[in-house]
Amino acid sequence: xxxxxxxxxxxxxxxxxxxxxxLPVHGTPDAPxxxxxxxxYLEHGVAETGMRxxxxxxxxxxxxxxxxxxxxxxxxxxxxxLALPRGAAESGPARVVSTAGSxxxxxxDTDAVGTQRADVPVSPVVFFVVRLIAPFIAIFALAxxxxxxxxxxxxxxxxxxxxxxxxxxxxxxxxxxxARLVPVPARVWLQAVGxxxxxxVAFVGWCLTGAxxxxxxxxxxxxxxxxxxxxxxxxxAVGGAVILAQLFMVMEG
Amino acid sequence: MVLFGLDLDxxxxxxxxxxxxxxxxxxxxxxxxxxxLNVMETAVFAFIVTAGMVEGxxxxxxxxxxxxxYASPIPHAMVLTGIVVAVSVTAVALALIAQxxxxxxxxxxxxxxxxx
Amino acid sequence: MSxxxxxxLPLATLLPWLVVLPLVGAALVPIVAVGRPRRAxxxxxxxxxLTVAVAAGLVWHLHVMGPFSVSLGGWAAPYGIELRFxxxxxxxxxxxxxxxxxxxxxxxxxDGTLPPERWAVFYALLLLNLGGLLGFSVTGDLFNLxxxxxxxxxxxxxxxxxxxxxxxxxxxxxxxxxxAVSSLLVLFAVGLLFTLTGSLNLLxxxxxxxxxxxxxxxxxxxxSLVVAFxxxxxxxxxxxxxxxxxxxxxxxxxxxxxxxxxxxxxxxLLRVLQLAAGSGVPLEVFSQVLMLxxxxxxxxxxxxxxxxxxxxxxxxxxxxxxxxxxxxxxxLASPFALIGGSVHVFNHALIxxxxxxxxxxxxxxxxxxxxxxxxxVARVMPQTSAAMAxxxxxxxxxxxxxxxxxxxxxxxxxxEAGQSGxxxxxxxxxxxxxxxxxxxxxxxxxxxPVRPEVAAAREPPxxxxxxxxxxxxxCLIMGILGGxxxxxxxxxxxxxxxxxxx
Numbered sequence: 001x002x003x004x005x006x007x008x009x010x011x012x013x014x015x016x017x018x019x020x021x022x023l024p025v026h027g028t029p030d031a032p033x034x035x036x037x038x039x040x041y042l043e044h045g046v047a048e049t050g051m052r053x054x055x056x057x058x059x060x061x062x063x064x065x066x067x068x069x070x071x072x073x074x075x076x077x078x079x080x081x082l083a084l085p086r087g088a089a090e091s092g093p094a095r096v097v098s099t100a101g102s103x104x105x106x107x108x109d110t111d112a113v114g115t116q117r118a119d120v121p122v123s124p125v126v127f128f129v130v131r132l133i134a135p136f137i138a139i140f141a142l143a144x145x146x147x148x149x150x151x152x153x154x155x156x157x158x159x160x161x162x163x164x165x166x167x168x169x170x171x172x173x174x175x176x177x178x179a180r181l182v183p184v185p186a187r188v189w190l191q192a193v194g195x196x197x198x199x200x201v202a203f204v205g206w207c208l209t210g211a212x213x214x215x216x217x218x219x220x221x222x223x224x225x226x227x228x229x230x231x232x233x234x235x236x237a238v239g240g241a242v243i244l245a246q247l248f249m250v251m252e253g
Numbered sequence: 254m255v256l257f258g259l260d261l262d263x264x265x266x267x268x269x270x271x272x273x274x275x276x277x278x279x280x281x282x283x284x285x286x287x288x289x290l291n292v293m294e295t296a297v298f299a300f301i302v303t304a305g306m307v308e309g310x311x312x313x314x315x316x317x318x319x320x321x322x323y324a325s326p327i328p329h330a331m332v333l334t335g336i337v338v339a340v341s342v343t344a345v346a347l348a349l350i351a352q353x354x355x356x357x358x359x360x361x362x363x364x365x366x367x368x369x
Numbered sequence: 370m371s372x373x374x375x376x377x378l379p380l381a382t383l384l385p386w387l388v389v390l391p392l393v394g395a396a397l398v399p400i401v402a403v404g405r406p407r408r409a410x411x412x413x414x415x416x417x418x419l420t421v422a423v424a425a426g427l428v429w430h431l432h433v434m435g436p437f438s439v440s441l442g443g444w445a446a447p448y449g450i451e452l453r454f455x456x457x458x459x460x461x462x463x464x465x466x467x468x469x470x471x472x473x474x475x476x477x478x479x480d481g482t483l484p485p486e487r488w489a490v491f492y493a494l495l496l497l498n499l500g501g502l503l504g505f506s507v508t509g510d511l512f513n514l515x516x517x518x519x520x521x522x523x524x525x526x527x528x529x530x531x532x533x534x535x536x537x538x539x540x541x542x543x544x545x546x547x548x549a550v551s552s553l554l555v556l557f558a559v560g561l562l563f564t565l566t567g568s569l570n571l572l573x574x575x576x577x578x579x580x581x582x583x584x585x586x587x588x589x590x591x592x593s594l595v596v597a598f599x600x601x602x603x604x605x606x607x608x609x610x611x612x613x614x615x616x617x618x619x620x621x622x623x624x625x626x627x628x629x630x631x632x633x634x635x636x637x638l639l640r641v642l643q644l645a646a647g648s649g650v651p652l653e654v655f656s657q658v659l660m661l662x663x664x665x666x667x668x669x670x671x672x673x674x675x676x677x678x679x680x681x682x683x684x685x686x687x688x689x690x691x692x693x694x695x696x697x698x699x700x701l702a703s704p705f706a707l708i709g710g711s712v713h714v715f716n717h718a719l720i721x722x723x724x725x726x727x728x729x730x731x732x733x734x735x736x737x738x739x740x741x742x743x744x745x746v747a748r749v750m751p752q753t754s755a756a757m758a759x760x761x762x763x764x765x766x767x768x769x770x771x772x773x774x775x776x777x778x779x780x781x782x783x784x785e786a787g788q789s790g791x792x793x794x795x796x797x798x799x800x801x802x803x804x805x806x807x808x809x810x811x812x813x814x815x816x817x818p819v820r821p822e823v824a825a826a827r828e829p830p831x832x833x834x835x836x837x838x839x840x841x842x843x844c845l846i847m848g849i850l851g852g853x854x855x856x857x858x859x860x861x862x863x864x865x866x867x868x869x870x871x
Contacts, residue, residue: 005278013271019589020263023564025255027308029322032577034307036567037447038325045326046315054313054326055333063330065385065441065450069504069516070334072392076497076520077341079395080527081348083490085534086355151317156333188403192396199393202385211443212385247344251351270557277546290549297553301560327563331512335556338519342549345526349542356535365539 050225051149060232064213071194078191078243081250122172130172137165145237155233159240166245179249182242194239201228262303269296283360287346294339298332380430384439384452387423388504391416395496402489410476413492417469424462427454447570453509456861461506463715464629467722468499470836474726475621477830478733482532482619491531498524505633511559511569522548525630528622529614540613547610551600554593561590575644594641602634604696605666608689615685620729627688628718635695635714659700664794666693671801678739680728690798691717698779706782707862712854713775723840724760727753730833734826745818749826754813756841761806763844766799
């Protein structure tokens with residue numbers, strides 16, 4: 001298998017390099033990639049969207065449908081993980097593999113699989129540092145969300161930071177305590193926030209401008225545009241954060 | 254950086270992609286396969302972002318102390334979406350590996366193939 | 370601000386909602402089903418029916434006004450994302466329609482297969498799958514294509530493993546690893562094409578590639594796309610993930626996977642053909658490769674199906690064989706072949722869903738999956754067996770069923786293009802297919818039951834039986850009413866061939 005893999009990889013590398021060698025050298029400002037659509041966004045983006053961060057403008061305004069599908073993808077991941085059977089009780093009896101050397105699968109390991117594992121003991125240094133920094137991480141995530149249309153940042157970034165914060169807290173404080181941050185009855189609602197808010201904002205845009213996810217273009221409608229963008233960002237951030245937190249909580253073993 | 258007419262940054266992305274592919278194909282441990290997949294994904298993202306950069310350019314956040322030339326914003330948006338997709342695929346893969354482990358007690362392909 | 374309700378609502382602007390409805394529905398299913406799991410199935414059917422209604426409206430608009438496109442957000446392509454509803458887009462109506470049969474079938478089927486806590490997420494996954502398939506079919510943007518494909522793929526991986534134990538997870542993981550590599554190839558190709566042309570809109574990229582002339586980078590991008598879609602379509606030799614995944618999945622899922630999700634690969638290959646047209650990339654090489662692989666798939670899939678005892682494995686290999694037919698039609702690229710291939714996309718979907726749902730009924734009622742165990746089942750389950758017989762006859766391609774039209778067209782196309790060798794491969798394949806379905810029908814009808822559970826089985830409840838019987842009737846009718854899909858496909862194919870310069 002290794003030789004087959006190596007041969008496949010060499011062939012793939014050769015073909016790909018041969019093709020890629022034909023591309024214009026990266027970084028040249030007059031390559032096709034920087035003209036046409038990209039140039040249009042950089043030139044007219046601020047005027048057309050009211051945002052200074054062109055990446056967020058592309059994500060939420062010009063290519064908002066892609067972002068909607070992206071939110072749906074991460075939701076799909078959560079639903080997929082929730083749908084799969086969890087733990088040894090549902091997956092059937094765990095079979096102990098006799099060649100214990102390679103996997104180290106001893107009887108105690110397979111017994112532990114599927115049962116709630118006791119959290120790993122944490123050193124006091126880690127405990128202290130995480131407790132100290134946690135609020136600042138949260139503020140940073142919020143700032144990332146708030147400033148997302150001006151500086152680098154935005155919904156997904158903030159969702160990722162919140163998610164990472166959640167995981168750090170769970171590792172330090174234990175899962176049961178931290179799981180209460182996302183109360184069980186609220187989970188089905190919060191995880192749906194991303195796609196649903198997106199569809200709502202798109203619907204509002206449709207009513208206002210006749211185009212799906214259309215932003216009203218008049219200068220007087222500036223507040224409406226801001227509101228739509230903020231709603232989308234918050235939806236992405238909250239939905240994404242809850243989904244990441246749930247993914248961590250759900251996966252066992 | 255161009256060496257012998259070959260754009261080294263692009264070539265590095267291709268090499269990384271192929272290293273990830275080798276990990277995916279040749280390693281027997283399922284987790285390592287998933288890691289190989291992640292390396293491949295990173296390579297493609299690096300390729301896309303590299304393609305969008307401009308020599309001496311600034312990030313495409315206009316007005317906050319940046320000046321033209323700007324890097325193209327579209328590759329950044331593509332990669333952001335791509336990262337979310339990669340995370341989702343990894344999550345599902347890990348859940349499947351957990352299910353396999355719960356049932357078989359192993360995540361080595363060699364041993365899985367021998368089981369009835 | 371223009372308010373659309375003051376003027377008659379242009380039907381075309383419903384196009385994005387075709388995709389958004391099932392996706393938002395999926396997000397709402399877990400909420401709706403809190404505490405009452407059965408509500409999940411009913412709500413899902415409601416969402417699917419709404420989607421079918423929207424699709425019907427759009428197809429009617431297509432029929433009356435011709436192909437149309439919608440620029441999302443009001444940003445004209447290529448600065449925004451464009452959704453295009455051309456004549457191939459009429460495929461979305463049967464796509465959604467078939468889901469409308471699969472969902473009620475699942476209501477009782479899930480009783481023994483999944484614990485009630487997981488019903489809501491199962492239906493959510495089905496809706497996500499539907500939304501992704503619709504998004505993939507109507508988008509005119511390369512990157513949108515990628516993300517929609519990922520929605521379909523992720524939900525498919527999970528649906529394969531949802532009801533099983535380690536075996537199902539292992540099949541799903543193999544599917545995932547191969548599928549994720551193919552998705553990466555698509556992303557890589559999209560990145561290459563964007564670097565070459567500066568645009569992500571399919572039409573725009575086609576024009577710019579054609580203007581740029583032949584280049585190794587463009588060839589690499591198109592080759593990556595072809596390989597990626599070969600994996601998705603399970604075309605030989607990248608078909609290895611399909612038999613296990615489709616056989617192990619719960620039957621409604623197998624129906625969706627074999628009937629609809631593999632067509633993602635076909636639609637993808639079609640998009641590649643459209644992209645490559647006029648770009649200077651040698652199409653002949655692609656066509657030859659597709660024809661050869663298609664022919665091998667036809668014969669190999671059918672041959673391997675003969676030796677399968679498990680009916681779902683047999684049906685899975687049959688899918689591989691039929692994908693070979695469609696790809697052969699694509700590769701021949703002559704008018705008859707393309708028409709036959711495109712209509713077969715629809716016909717195979719209908720027939721495979723029928724067969725898998727009928728097989729699922731039999732498995733659910735008897736508890737057995739293999740031909741040797743299921744002998745004589747036609748005596749106790751006459752209606753379901755009749756449905757399977759109709760499906761078998763359709764897929765073998767006997768007139769006047771639906772399958773006959775497509776295979777006849779593809780064979781004609783082969784001889785018309787001067788590739789008679791492929792025509793014979795087609796005939797051989799048909800013979801093999803005939804053999805294994807005869808095997809199956811012989812076991813069901815003409816042999817004595819060996820298992821007491823089979824002898825004691827009864828027909829399934831109506832929520833399972835009804836969809837199967839209606840689908841079987843449709844298989845019969847579509848043979849007679851074959852003109853309807855043809856009316857959409859023929860102009861689409863003519864346009865495609867024109868754009869390809871033939």
